Amino acid sequence: MRFLKYIFFLLLIIIIGVSIYIATLDGSYNIKQSKVIKAPIEVVFNTVNDFKSWKNWGPWYEIDSTIVASYPKVTSGVGASYSWSGTDGNGSIKTLSLIPNKEIIQQIDFGTGSTPEVYWLFTSNDNGTEITWGMKGKSNFMEKLYWLTQGGIEKNMTPMYKRGLELLNNYILKELEKHTIEIKGVVDYGGGYYLYQTTSSKINDFGVKMNKILTMILDYMKNNDIDASGKPFTITHQWDEENKTTMFSTCVPVKERIITTEDILTGFLKPQKTFKTILKGDYKFSYEAWQTAFKALKEQGLIETLGGEPFEVYTVGPRENINPSKWVTEIYIPIK
Numbered sequence: 643m644r645f646l647k648y649i650f651f652l653l654l655i656i657i658i659g660v661s662i663y664i665a666t667l668d669g670s671y672n673i674k675q676s677k678v679i680k681a682p683i684e685v686v687f688n689t690v691n692d693f694k695s696w697k698n699w700g701p702w703y704e705i706d707s708t709i710v711a712s713y714p715k716v717t718s719g720v721g722a723s724y725s726w727s728g729t730d731g732n733g734s735i736k737t738l739s740l741i742p743n744k745e746i747i748q749q750i751d752f753g754t755g756s757t758p759e760v761y762w763l764f765t766s767n768d769n770g771t772e773i774t775w776g777m778k779g780k781s782n783f784m785e786k787l788y789w790l791t792q793g794g795i796e797k798n799m800t801p802m803y804k805r806g807l808e809l810l811n812n813y814i815l816k817e818l819e820k821h822t823i824e825i826k827g828v829v830d831y832g833g834g835y836y837l838y839q840t841t842s843s844k845i846n847d848f849g850v851k852m853n854k855i856l857t858m859i860l861d862y863m864k865n866n867d868i869d870a871s872g873k874p875f876t877i878t879h880q881w882d883e884e885n886k887t888t889m890f891s892t893c894v895p896v897k898e899r900i901i902t903t904e905d906i907l908t909g910f911l912k913p914q915k916t917f918k919t920i921l922k923g924d925y926k927f928s929y930e931a932w933q934t935a936f937k938a939l940k941e942q943g944l945i946e947t948l949g950g951e952p953f954e955v956y957t958v959g960p961r962e963n964i965n966p967s968k969w970v971t972e973i974y975i976p977i978k
Contacts, residue, residue, distance in 0.1 A: 673799045674776030677807040678769050681814050684964040686771040687743045687764050689814055692718040693735070699809035701802050706730045735760065756780065773810075775803050820967045821923020823931045825938045831974055833913040834871065837863065837906050838893040840879070845886045849925065852876055855892040862906050863894065871897045875955040877911075893953075911953070916974040917944060924966035928954070928973075935973050950976030 679686050689695050694717045703709055709728035716722045723736035735750040746762040758779025765772045777799070837859050843851045856874055863870065872895035880889040893909065900908050919935035921928060939946065958970040 671780075672776060672778040673803060674774055675800065675803040675807055676772060676774040677811060678767065678772050679811045679814055680770035681818060682964045682966075683743045683764050683766045683771040685818070686773055686814060687746075688718075688965075689810070689817075690762055690773070691722075691737075691740065691746060693722055693724040694718075695813075696724070699806065699813040701806040701809055702728075704805070705802075750777070773807065775807055777803075818924065818965075818967050821921065821927045823927075823934045824920045824922070825935070826918040826920060827942070828944070828977065829916055829918045829974075831911075831914055831916045831918075833911040834895055835897070835899050836875075836893040836895045836909050836911060837868070837900065837902070838877075838891045838909050839906055840889065840891040842880075842887065842889045845881075845883075845888050848888055848890070852890070852892050856894070859892065859894050859906055862902075862904065863896075868896060868900065871895045873955050873957050874959075875953050877951050877953040879951055914947075914950075914976050915978075917946075917977050919973040919975075921969075921971040921973065923969060925959075925969060925971060926966075928971060931971070931973055935975060939975060939977065945978045947976035947978055952976065 694713060697703065697711055706728040709726050711724055711726045713724050714722075717724060718737075720737055720739060723734060725734035726732065731753060733750065733752045735748055738747045738749055740746045743764055745764070748760040748762075749757050750760050751757045756779055758777050760775075760777045763774040763776075839855045839859065841851055841855060859874075862868075874892070874894050877891045877893060878888065879891065880887070882888065891909070893911075896908075899910070902908055917935065917939045919931060919938070921931035936946075952973070952975045954974065955972040956969075957972055958968060960966075960969070963969065
């Protein structure tokens with residue numbers, strides 16, 4: 643009996659000693675990982691800001707396939723939240739504050755009594771967007787005991803954050819590659835007046851030159867109180883694949899003929915029968931869209947107008963939506 647009493651007291655001393663040791667441990671932590679994603683900062687921010695997107699890249703779904711997420715009406719912005727349940731436990735997270743394209747602050751609850759802060763930081767650079775994902779807080783006694791047996795919270799959580807940013811990167815890049823090409827067929831294009839400027843360039847410089855001229859035209863219209871009557875478009879006058887050069891006009895439609903006094907001129911696009919194709923997605927897929935359009939035109943037995951000048955209308959572009967996968971370009975090929 644005396645031996646058992648000694649054992650009991652020894653165990654009690656060990657328990658008290660361990661408890662004191664755990665209680666005196668600094669439970670503060672700040673776990674974070676960073677990664678550069680080759681995508682516009684608005685796209686990266688909006689993806690993280692919407693909790694419904696998390697199911698597409700959350701690393702915890704690889705760890706626990708039984709997780710079921712529940713969403714309220716508001717899933718993005720301040721006050722947004724979602725909750726989950728799975729084999730490893732239940733939890734919830736909500737957005738407390740944000741600065742668009744700069745920062746998101748959230749509060750997460752694992753049901754253990756403490757509610758750490760989750761934070762996201764976004765910075766644009768020459769390679770895309772640098773994103774930092776972190777979590778900071780202070781573990782309570784039971785959490786410190788648990789993480790002590792697991793080798794530490796940083797050791798266990800850091801790989802998950804790193805994996806999460808890898809999955810987020812893969813998801814965003816995959817989303818940006820999404821595009822569709824839809825053949826609409828023969829349509830009558832109404833035409834009308836437009837302001838324009840013509841230039842020549844290397845094919846690879848087309849986008850830069852076009853945007854530069856478009857900005858000049860829009861500034862001119864703003865300074866002279868001229869309203870646009872439609873979406874910007876370009877008319878292709880020459881396209882030389884062999885020498886990789888092109889001549890084109892960047893245009894903005896207007897309601898009536900305008901007498902200009904600068905390098906910006908007024909033109910008229912006559913009503914004509916055209917073969918229409920719609921590209922939904924990044925403009926880098928425009929060559930594929932044009933090839934598809936010409937192939938479909940030929941397959942339908944239609945003939946391109948001799949000397950006709952194809953044009954494309956930018957229904958949705960970077961000025962309307964920074965996400966390239968949301969851009970819409972309408973292609974028109976004049977036909978007989």
